[in-house]
Amino acid sequence: MSDEVEPGFVRVRLDLSYDGRDFSGWAKQREGQRTVQGELEDAIRTVTRSRQTYELTVAGRTDAGVHARGQVAHVDLPAEVWAEHQDKLLRRLAGRLPHDVRVWRAAEAPAGFNARFSAIWRRYAYRVVDHPGGVDPLLRGHVLWHDWPLDVAKMNAASQALLGEHDFAAYCKRREGATTIRTLQTLSWERDEDGVITATVRADAFCHNMVRSLVGALLFVGDGHRPVEWPGQVLAAGVRDSAVHVVRPHGLTLEEVGYPADSELAARNLAARNKRSLPGRGCC
Secondary structure, rough: OOOOOOOOEEEEEEEEEHHHHOOOOOOOOOOOOHHHHHHHHHHHHOOOOOOOOOOOOOOOOOOOOEEEEEEEEEEEHHHHHHHHHHOOOOHHHHOOOOEEEEEEOOOOOOOOOOOOOOOOEEEEEEEOOOOOOOOOHHHOOOEEEOOOOOOOHHHHHHHHHHHEEEEHHHOOOOOOOOOEEEEEEEEEEEOOOOEEEEEEEOOOOOOOOOHHHHHHHHHHOOOOOOOOOOHHHHHOOOOOOOOOOOOHHHHHEEEEEOOOOOHHHHHHHHHHHOOOOOOOOOOO
């Protein structure tokens, strides 16, 4: 599948962040809810004085309530529009966008770049506190309160069985025609001096609800309701387990998206479109 930019257009990479509390997720919706994509596309159309809306492609579609610190998107703009507005685009977007979404960088993308398909990993953080008094009011929009004491060492031990390439069907909400095979590269927990426990979760890609389901399972290990072996057993079973709780979205933040060297972007773009299968399971 070709992803060449149409003649007369320039592909622009946007690096952005947003507070997801008042958004119905990233993607535009037919019902007209407020979304990050909708706000950005409207702002770009307005500040470039364009009659049409230029559609954004994003590295990872976040759900309602999920935040992003290191989101990446691209948009193809007519060359003359980009030439006229590139030097002033950030400042003009800052004046037009609502305060809960910011664009930090807008630059012409290298050849072969696709914000979604060129990415080789996405890194999320999920933040939780187990203090009996609850969450610091200044952090309440970004940190989950878990009202049982958590054993971080047990959660780290349980995380080990989930690393690597697996079919994460047990931790994903299935979508028609989409694979649930992913390579989980990092899953670790750390408690800071203020008592905030952060899960760092990095994978080549994520299926729907995957991070929040993994976190939900591991919290049950940390508070003693399930043994250390349980999350791995759920993974091996390969089916959704009603005991796996999908935690609330506000503790989740997309922190960073990784891309290969410019010379490898086009190849990664093509490879990422292939439907994956595990060895020995056939292609489809």
